[in-house]
Amino acid sequence: MTTTQRPMRADARRNYERLLAAAGAAFAEQGTEASLEDVARAAEVGIGTLYRHFPTRRALLEAVLHDGVVTLDVRARELLESDSPEEALLEWMRHLVVHTTAYRGLAATLMSSIRDPGSELYVSCQTMRSSSARLLAAAQRAGAIRHDVTDADLIKLVNAIAWAGEHGDDDAERLLGLMMDGLRVRYERS
Structure with missing residues (x-):
């Protein structure tokens, strides 16, 4: 029934x-x-x-964030159609940083919810993680991003950049660039 x-x-x-x-x-x-x-x-x-x-507070936060998470998921699906998976991944991370810095304290709240199936934010966190995983996999298949990088790594790094932004570091674009440099496949010269 x-x-x-x-x-x-x-x-x-x-x-x-x-x-x-x-x-x-x-x-x-x-x-x-x-x-x-x-x-x-x-x-x-x-x-x-x-x-x-x-x-709960997290139930209220989930409701407030809901439309933004849906928009992020739609954007991730659009970015999967990009001719440059590496650029699509970077664009996705920019969107994720903006979303995660919408409210002071959100980065920490999301990080504590991503592994907690009992959290009201868990489904939203998993939606963002799944979107990240698809874009990361596309960039890895294209040979642009190291294969040892996981979607969990990506989420942690983006949230760290968002957390830094909450605490006065307003240079997210530079930090994303540094992050991408570390994620890219390196080719040794012969």
């Missing part, structure tokens, strides 16, 4: 949308550890309403 979820009442849907908007603004201003009480107040609902919709 399957259970079907009833559609939200109009007032519940409005509360849900107001909570998402308020959380997005609070996370942008204060980081992922923003006060949930402040989020509820900004959405003009009680804290109980917030917790009915989002039982």
Whole structure:
């Protein structure tokens, strides 16, 4: 027997949308550890309403990030059609850094969620990891990227760049370039 979820009442849907908007603004201003009480107040609902919709902070963060993760996945699929898998991988990493630096604290939160199937962010993390794996594999098949590099390595390195950006290093492009230099296949001269 399957259970079907009833559609939200109009007032519940409005509360849900107001909570998402308020959380997005609070996370942008204060980081992922923003006060949930402040989020509820900004959405003009009680804290109980917030917790009915989002039982945990990570559930709320997942909902706020959802559309961005879908957009990233679509972009990764488009980049797979590129004539230059190496450039496609670099472009993907740029998008991933921008996504991961959207909110202070997000890089650390994502890294702690990527290996935790119980985390509300796990599915999103796995979507980003899968997208990274496909683009990495294409660049490796093209002979541009070392074969000992894994998708887990890529995610860790991109998150490290995002974390550095959160802590005052605004030179992500240079750091991505250095990272790519380390990932590229090296040919020895004869």
